[in-house]
Amino acid sequence: MNPVQTIVAKELRSYFVSPVVYVIGAIFLAMVGLLAYSTVASASNQALRLMQIQNTYAQLNLNELLFRPLFRSMNLILIIVIPLLTMRLFAEERKLRTFELLLTSPIGINEIVSGKFMSVLVIYSGMLSLTTLIPITLSAYATFDWRPVYLGYFALLLQGGLMLGIGVLASSLTENQIIAAFLSFGMILALWMTGALSSAMGETPLGHILAYLSFTEHFERLIRGLLNLKDVLYYLSGMAFMWFATHQVIDSYRWK
Amino acid sequence: MIEVQEVTKRYGTFSALDNISFSIKKGEIVAFLGPNGAGKTTTMRIITGFMPPTSGTIRIAGFDGLASPMAIKKQIGYLPETPPLYLELTVQEYLTFVGRIKGLDPAQLLSRMDKIIEQTGLKEVQGRVIGHLSRGYRQRVGLAQALIHNPPVLILDEPTTGLDPNQIIEIRDLIKNLAGSHTIILSTHLLAEATAICQRVIIIHKGKIVAIDTPEQLSAKLQQSETLSLTVEQTYPDFALELGRLPGVLAVTQGTSPNSFMLETQQGRDIRSEVTKFIVSREIGLLEIKAQPLTLEDAFKVLTKESPADR
Numbered sequence: 001m002n003p004v005q006t007i008v009a010k011e012l013r014s015y016f017v018s019p020v021v022y023v024i025g026a027i028f029l030a031m032v033g034l035l036a037y038s039t040v041a042s043a044s045n046q047a048l049r050l051m052q053i054q055n056t057y058a059q060l061n062l063n064e065l066l067f068r069p070l071f072r073s074m075n076l077i078l079i080i081v082i083p084l085l086t087m088r089l090f091a092e093e094r095k096l097r098t099f100e101l102l103l104t105s106p107i108g109i110n111e112i113v114s115g116k117f118m119s120v121l122v123i124y125s126g127m128l129s130l131t132t133l134i135p136i137t138l139s140a141y142a143t144f145d146w147r148p149v150y151l152g153y154f155a156l157l158l159q160g161g162l163m164l165g166i167g168v169l170a171s172s173l174t175e176n177q178i179i180a181a182f183l184s185f186g187m188i189l190a191l192w193m194t195g196a197l198s199s200a201m202g203e204t205p206l207g208h209i210l211a212y213l214s215f216t217e218h219f220e221r222l223i224r225g226l227l228n229l230k231d232v233l234y235y236l237s238g239m240a241f242m243w244f245a246t247h248q249v250i251d252s253y254r255w256k
Numbered sequence: 257m258i259e260v261q262e263v264t265k266r267y268g269t270f271s272a273l274d275n276i277s278f279s280i281k282k283g284e285i286v287a288f289l290g291p292n293g294a295g296k297t298t299t300m301r302i303i304t305g306f307m308p309p310t311s312g313t314i315r316i317a318g319f320d321g322l323a324s325p326m327a328i329k330k331q332i333g334y335l336p337e338t339p340p341l342y343l344e345l346t347v348q349e350y351l352t353f354v355g356r357i358k359g360l361d362p363a364q365l366l367s368r369m370d371k372i373i374e375q376t377g378l379k380e381v382q383g384r385v386i387g388h389l390s391r392g393y394r395q396r397v398g399l400a401q402a403l404i405h406n407p408p409v410l411i412l413d414e415p416t417t418g419l420d421p422n423q424i425i426e427i428r429d430l431i432k433n434l435a436g437s438h439t440i441i442l443s444t445h446l447l448a449e450a451t452a453i454c455q456r457v458i459i460i461h462k463g464k465i466v467a468i469d470t471p472e473q474l475s476a477k478l479q480q481s482e483t484l485s486l487t488v489e490q491t492y493p494d495f496a497l498e499l500g501r502l503p504g505v506l507a508v509t510q511g512t513s514p515n516s517f518m519l520e521t522q523q524g525r526d527i528r529s530e531v532t533k534f535i536v537s538r539e540i541g542l543l544e545i546k547a548q549p550l551t552l553e554d555a556f557k558v559l560t561k562e563s564p565a566d567r
Contacts, residue, residue, distance in 0.1 A: 006356040010342075017344045101340035101401070104304045105357045106329040254307045 003107040007115025008122065011089070015123055020088070025127050028081050035073045036134045039066050062144035063225070067135070071152045071223045074131070078160055079192070083184040085123060086167025087177040089116045090250070094175035103254065113246050117168050124160045128153065148225030155222035158235035159215060163188050165242030172249045191215060257282040257439045258303065258409060263312030265298055265463075272298045273309070274463045280456075282408075285435045287450035288443040290460035296443040297337060299460065300411050303441070304334045316409060330359060333407035333438075337414050339398025343387030347378055347397055350386055351404055358405035368404055376400040376430065392423035399430065410434065412442040416449065428453050451475060483548035484528065487516040489541025502527070502534060518548070 001009070015021040043065040093099040102112055135149050163184075170184035171177075195214030201207030211217050215238075218231040258280040265273040273295045280286050288296040302309045303316070305325045314321035319328045342350055351372065355365040373382050376396045381389055386397060395415065402410055415431065416424045432453055434440060444450050450457045451471035459466040467474070488495075496517065500508045504527040507520040521527055528545055535542045 001356055003357055006353065010345075010353045013349065014342065014344055096341070096343070097336060097338040098340040098342060100301075100306055100334070100336045101354065102357070104306050104329060104332065104334045105354075106326045106359050107357050108326075 003111040004115045004118065007107075007112060008119045011116060011119030012122065015119070021085070021123060024081055024084050025130075028077060028127055029130055031077050032070075032074055032131050032134070035077075036070055036131075039070050039073075040138070062138070062142055063148045066138075067144070067149055067152055068223055070134070071156060074156060075159055075219060078156075078163055079185065079188050082124070082160065082163040082167050082188070083170070083181040086120055086164055086171050086184060087181040088171070089120065089168055090172040090246075091175050091177045091180045095177075099253070109247055109250050113168070113243055113250065117164065117243060117246075120164050120168070121161060124164060125157065128156055128160065145225070148223065151225050151227060152223045155219050158222075158232065159219055162215065162235050162238045162242070165239045165246075166191070169242045169246045169249065172246045257284075257317060258441070259313075259315040260299075260303065261313045261315075263299070263302060263309045263314065265295075265302060265307075266310045271463050273302070275312075276460070276463075276465050277312075278458055278465065278468060280439060280441065282439055283436050284456060285431070285440045285442070285454045286456045286458060287454040288441065288460055289445070289447065289450045289457050290443075291445055294460045295463040296460055297413055298463075300334070300413050300441065300443060304332050304411055305329055306334075330405070331407055332409045332411055333402035333405065335398045335402040335410075335412045335415060337417070339394055340401070341386045341394060341397060344385065346385050347373075347382045347389075347400075350397065351400055354401045355404045360405055365404075368406060372400045372403050375403070375433075377426070392419055392426070395419060395423070395427060396430075399427070403434075408439060410438045410440045410442075412440065414443055414445070416444070416446075482521050482526075484519040484521060484531065484545060485511060485516065485548050486519065486531065486535070486545040487511070487513070487543040488535060489515070489543055491515055491540060492538075495538075495540070499531075499534075502530060504530070515543075 043062070046065060090099075093102065103109075132153065135144075135146075138144070166187045167180075167184040170187060171180040173183060174180050191214060193214075194210045195216035198207045198210035198214060201210060212234070215234070218234045221228060221231050260279070261277050263273055263276050264271065276295075276299065288299065290296050298307075301307045302321075303314055305321060305328055308322070314328075316328050317331045319331065321328055342353070345353065348369070351369055352365065355368060360368060373379055376399055378393070378396055378400060381393055386394065389397065395418075399412075399415065402412070412431070416427050419427060428449070431440065431442065435455075442454070451474065454471060456468065456470055457474055458468050491514070496508050496510070499505060499517065499519065504522045504525050505519050506522060509518045509520075511517050519531065526547070528547065532542060532545060535545075
């Protein structure tokens with residue numbers, strides 16, 4: 001086992017012996033399940049209404065009626081769920097002074113940060129993969145285009161990864177887990193809000209910059225089934241930035 | 257084995273460590289002695305590579321602290337003041353994790369694990385969750401953690417603080433048994449502890465090294481001035497004066513009550529029996545006489561006065 005794997009294994013162990021991950025996972029899955037149910041219900045209502053008006057079988061686009069709203073809602077749930085997953089990562093180490101052990105061991109800060117990030121990414125991926133039961137179940141009763149669904153999950157993975165990166169950074173900034181959670185919640189929200197701000201700015205240079213910084217536009221394109229390199233790059237560079245910032249924050253403890 | 261040269265650590269304008277230098281030979285046990293806030297923990301954190309010094313150099317087993325931090329970290333086992341324990345893991349899981357991040361391969365880890373659990377007396381709790389262990393056991397797990405990769409250098413920050421007397425003796429014995437095969441630095445604010453287990457004592461006060469000496473010489477220096485305290489049932493006007501005329505008495509001062517006195521006596525001379533005889537002959541009722549134990553503060557006063565040449 002290399003040091004990163006060692007840290008991932010230890011973090012996963014720590015997550016699964018505490019009830020936190022079960023509670024968060026259960027809440028996430030319950031909310032997504034409920035939302036899926038209500039979106040399916042409203043989609044079938046819409047179908048019924050169309051049938052009454054047109055008196056024919058309407059050709060329904062499930063991707064548009066169901067999956068896109070569902071993915072958008074899942075994105076919103078992540079804003080709440082992710083900070084709860086990441087808050088303990090570094091804050092707890094600082095509180096319990098176990099950080100001194102990590103920093104006096106022959107492993108690099110880059111390995112510590114990577115290990116922490118990857119462990120929480122594994123947990124998030126696990127939670128996300130459980131929600132694939134929704135499209136799989138639906139595919140038995142309806143036909144839809146799978147490509148936007150694949151891309152939607154890809155988008156949720158990238159989106160979650162970026163938020164996890166923000167959460168990891170927030171957790172490294174404080175030794176109080178609650179503050180870490182609120183901090184990442186605030187940062188994610190701010191990144192989301194820049195999208196709204198950008199539409200108020202309109203077609204100005206600042207408007208374009210803000211639109212690029214916000215994840216809304218990138219996420220929207222992906223869940224529509226459009227795979228653009230620049231959207232993927234947005235997420236990857238965002239994660240890299242968060243990784244780097246966390247690395248710097250931890251390195252700076254040593255100088256205090 | 258350990259060489260610290262002209263190390264200074266500043267926080268803003270505050271100097272936590274001011275130009276300290278010392279060296280420790282292989283297999284020695286050395287104590288850092290000093291009151292809280294003297295700079296013991298800071299020195300240890302700098303040696304372990306947890307924080308860099310503002311200036312100065314550290315060499316451990318021939319490796320330079322700045323040039324090869326990873327090599328140095330492999331040489332050191334470190335027990336911080338608060339043992340760095342993951343409370344949700346079992347003792348075995350925790351030691352496995354520490355062994356791995358210290359760079360042990362699975363075979364080494366397996367053989368070290370049994371040995372360390374045996375050595376630190378953790379056999380009966382090895383499968384238990386650390387959060388459920390008592391303070392004494394946690395301290396042992398902390399010690400096991402520092403030992404798992406069999407490092408030549410051990411740095412122990414106040415290893416006996418907060419333990420009950422039995423646990424203190426156990427931990428001290430454990431440390432004594434490790435001597436010889438390991439070079440050990442431990443910190444303490446107890447004079448008795450430093451003299452009990454260490455071959456040399458480095459006294460740190462306000463970020464400076466006040467004295468480096470063997471416990472024997474240190475106690476010899478500290479005995480040069482001794483204080484007796486005594487309490488009598490009743491006194492008479494010239495009592496204090498007559499006490500002062502006794503051979504070996506340097507000065508007499510009034511104690512906390514009118515009937516108690518403090519006698520400063522000549523170096524290395526126990527005159528308790530002479531004083532007792534004198535008081536008994538005056539028939540004024542001797543209630544108490546005892547040699548005043550030297551507090552750490554007194555020791556500092558004595559040492560800073562008498563040993564500037566040792567720096």
